Amino acid sequence: MTEAPRWKLVVDQRVCHSSGVCVAMADGRFELTATGSRPVSDEIPPDEDVIDAAECCPVQAIRVLDAATGAAIVPEPL
Numbered sequence: 001m002t003e004a005p006r007w008k009l010v011v012d013q014r015v016c017h018s019s020g021v022c023v024a025m026a027d028g029r030f031e032l033t034a035t036g037s038r039p040v041s042d043e044i045p046p047d048e049d050v051i052d053a054a055e056c057c058p059v060q061a062i063r064v065l066d067a068a069t070g071a072a073i074v075p076e077p078l
C-alpha cells in the first residue's frame with residue numbers, strides 16, 4: 001500500500017511581514033503570531049489553497065515541500 005502524500009509547510013519569519021494573505025487564502029492552514037505567520041500544522045494532506053497562498057505571498061515567505069522527500073512543490077524547482 002502506498003502512503004498518502006503529505007506536504008510540509010515552512011514560513012520564513014525573517015521575511016514574513018504579517019500581511020495575513022495566507023491566513024485569508026488557506027483556511028485553517030496558517031496563523032498569525034507576534035513574529036509573523038506560522039503553519040498551524042507542519043504537515044498536511046495536499047491542499048491547493050496552500051499552493052495559492054504560497055504563490056500570493058507578497059514576499060515569497062512560504063515554501064511547500066513534499067514531506068517524504070523534501071522536494072520543493074512551491075516554489076517550483078527551476
Ligand code: SF4
Pocket residue numbers: 011015016017018019020021022023030036037056057058059060061062
Ligand atoms: S502571506 Fe506571506 S507575508 Fe503575508 S502573513 Fe503569510 S507568510 Fe507572511
